[in-house]
Amino acid sequence: MGKVIVVTSGKGGVGKTTSSAALGAALAQRGEKVVVVDFDVGLRNLDLVMGAERRVVYDLVNVIQGEAKLTQALIRDKRLETLFLLPASQTRDKDALTPEGVELVMAELKRVFDWVICDSPAGIERGATLAMRHADMAVVVTNPEVSSVRDSDRIIGLLDSKTLKAERGERMEKHLLLTRYDPNRAERGDMLKVEDVLEILSIPLIGIIPESMDVLRASNIGAPVTLADARSAPAMAYFDAARRLAGEVLPITIPGEKRGLFGKIFGRRAA
Amino acid sequence: MTKVLTDARSIRIKGRSFLAVVLSPDLPFDDWLARLDDLASRSAGFFLGRPVVLDVTDLPIDRAQLKDLVGELAKRNVTIMGVEGARPSILGPGMPPALKGGRPVSDDAVAKEPIIELHNAPAKPVVESRPAPQSIIIREPVRSGQSVIFPEGDVTVIGSVASGAEIIAGGSIHIYGTLRGRAMAGSVGNAAARIFCRKLEAELLAIDGIYKMAEDMAPDLRGRSVQLWLEGESIMAEKLI
Numbered sequence: 001m002g003k004v005i006v007v008t009s010g011k012g013g014v015g016k017t018t019s020s021a022a023l024g025a026a027l028a029q030r031g032e033k034v035v036v037v038d039f040d041v042g043l044r045n046l047d048l049v050m051g052a053e054r055r056v057v058y059d060l061v062n063v064i065q066g067e068a069k070l071t072q073a074l075i076r077d078k079r080l081e082t083l084f085l086l087p088a089s090q091t092r093d094k095d096a097l098t099p100e101g102v103e104l105v106m107a108e109l110k111r112v113f114d115w116v117i118c119d120s121p122a123g124i125e126r127g128a129t130l131a132m133r134h135a136d137m138a139v140v141v142t143n144p145e146v147s148s149v150r151d152s153d154r155i156i157g158l159l160d161s162k163t164l165k166a167e168r169g170e171r172m173e174k175h176l177l178l179t180r181y182d183p184n185r186a187e188r189g190d191m192l193k194v195e196d197v198l199e200i201l202s203i204p205l206i207g208i209i210p211e212s213m214d215v216l217r218a219s220n221i222g223a224p225v226t227l228a229d230a231r232s233a234p235a236m237a238y239f240d241a242a243r244r245l246a247g248e249v250l251p252i253t254i255p256g257e258k259r260g261l262f263g264k265i266f267g268r269r270a271a
Numbered sequence: 272m273t274k275v276l277t278d279a280r281s282i283r284i285k286g287r288s289f290l291a292v293v294l295s296p297d298l299p300f301d302d303w304l305a306r307l308d309d310l311a312s313r314s315a316g317f318f319l320g321r322p323v324v325l326d327v328t329d330l331p332i333d334r335a336q337l338k339d340l341v342g343e344l345a346k347r348n349v350t351i352m353g354v355e356g357a358r359p360s361i362l363g364p365g366m367p368p369a370l371k372g373g374r375p376v377s378d379d380a381v382a383k384e385p386i387i388e389l390h391n392a393p394a395k396p397v398v399e400s401r402p403a404p405q406s407i408i409i410r411e412p413v414r415s416g417q418s419v420i421f422p423e424g425d426v427t428v429i430g431s432v433a434s435g436a437e438i439i440a441g442g443s444i445h446i447y448g449t450l451r452g453r454a455m456a457g458s459v460g461n462a463a464a465r466i467f468c469r470k471l472e473a474e475l476l477a478i479d480g481i482y483k484m485a486e487d488m489a490p491d492l493r494g495r496s497v498q499l500w501l502e503g504e505s506i507m508a509e510k511l512i
């Protein structure tokens with residue numbers, strides 16, 4: 001049985017789609033079978049970031065409504081044969097996602113893939129709650145600023161109450177992915193400090209992704225940053241995050257800081 | 272204990288009845304309902320599991336109008352646990368009970384009007400015969416958007432209370448972490464209740480209905496370990512070492 005990961009944030013534009021694609025491609029490069037599912041019905045994006053926009057025929061909504069088989073809707077990546085995309089519909093409305101339909105699709109994906117990565121839409125409405133519903137673990141994407149942190153806190157509350165895992169009384173594994181971290185702004189004190197974000201959210205950190213032009217360049221050529229430029233700083237941070245997701249324990253360094261002063265933060269209590 | 276997800280904006284603290292959300296409609300009701308719908312659409316779970324009191328003080332309405340309004344609210348899944356400020360003549364069978372300050376009006380005040388509860392009214396948050404003091408312990412952080420409502424007694428949180436979260440306790444509140452959201456102690460009328468926290472960054476503090484907003488708090492208390500209590504009508508605060 002594969003693991004279902006939801007990539008979620010509450011706030012929009014913080015890097016969920018970028019991270020879903022980058023983590024998916026990083027895990028697939030380890031030889032594991034990965035599907036990235038776009039839950040952002042009506043505002044699909046993942047196909048662009050993964051360079052598959054011209055290959056979308058059927059989508060998640062078609063599968064849920066019985067108009068296409070899952071195998072017809074899945075798109076295999078041209079560069080990585082273990083990486084797949086299940087696109088969202090651009091034309092339908094969010095209400096086309098039914099809880100029963102999503103449940104069936106997730107059950108089937110879990111049987112076939114090692115990792116099912118669900119790219120959640122922003123917000124706390126239906127699309128976001130359906131994306132998290134079947135997750136085994138969550139990647140909470142947060143930018144180091146107050147509104148993003150507060151929205152992430154809210155999402156963590158939903159992960160602990162609105163998911164199947166929570167309803168069964170089990171503990172949802174939650175990981176913090178701090179993205180768009182700008183060492184220069186951190187230096188000037190224009191951003192929340194990593195320690196402060198961790199103190200507020202109190203969930204374990206799986207990575208800090210620096211703000212970088214490499215991310216924009218990758219999305220312009222339609223490739224996850226971990227495929228487009230594996231040696232770039234954001235790609236390396238995503239590779240490490242993927243290894244931590246897979247259970248490895250690695251020290252975390254703050255971009256722009258040479259000292260590995262992270263022992264005390266990484267050793268923090270998990271929530 | 273009820274731990275429900277609600278939007279903190281929904282709370283309007285009114286006098287000593289803040290255990291429930293108090294809605295004060297104005298005329299014409301159509302306009303008011305439109306605004307309510309707008310607010311509800313912007314805030315998921317606005318009234319979820321939350322007792323709602325309808326305050327109709329000074330509104331020149333008759334029984335039929337009130338009945339319509341209660342019906343309109345029921346359509347929106349808002350269950351009214353009581354009506355405040357209504358003339359006894361417009362209440363009665365088939366209507367929510369009369370309330371005063373979040374507590375039922377004593378029986379003789381409406382002696383001739385039998386009080387009938389809505390059959391699907393939420394569990395009564397009003398403590399009538401108070402049992403032995405109780406307390407609950409929350410062993411995890413209280414997240415933004417969550418409410419811990421425990422009218423029966425004390426609430427202890429091992430962890431922080433986030434900005435946009437709230438703790439409402441009939442007794443005292445103890446936070447072993449940072450209090451960034453709201454804490455309301457003594458919420459069913461207990462002036463002896465206190466609030467303790469390891470680090471004060473609160474948005475709002477209230478004891479027995481008397482409240483203080485963030486900007487009313489002495490700046491030197493921020494970030495400190497603090498206890499708060501009530502003396503007469505004012506909230507007193509003191510650093511704990």
Ligand SMILES: Nc1ncnc2c1ncn2[C@@H]1O[C@H](COP(=O)(O)OP(=O)(O)OP(=O)(O)O)[C@@H](O)[C@H]1O
Pocket residue numbers: 009011012013014015016017018019040045120121122179180181209210211212213215216219234
């Ligand atoms: N580390 C980064 N450095 C620079 N730009 C980034 C980084 N991460 C994301 N971006 C940019 O930020 C924008 C938003 O990213 P993305 O679409 O991944 O966010 P999202 O959370 O999925 O947004 P939405 O809520 O709209 O779905 C994009 O233009 C993306 O290229």
Ligand SMILES: [Mg+2]
Pocket residue numbers: 016017018040045119120121
């Ligand atoms: Mg997105």
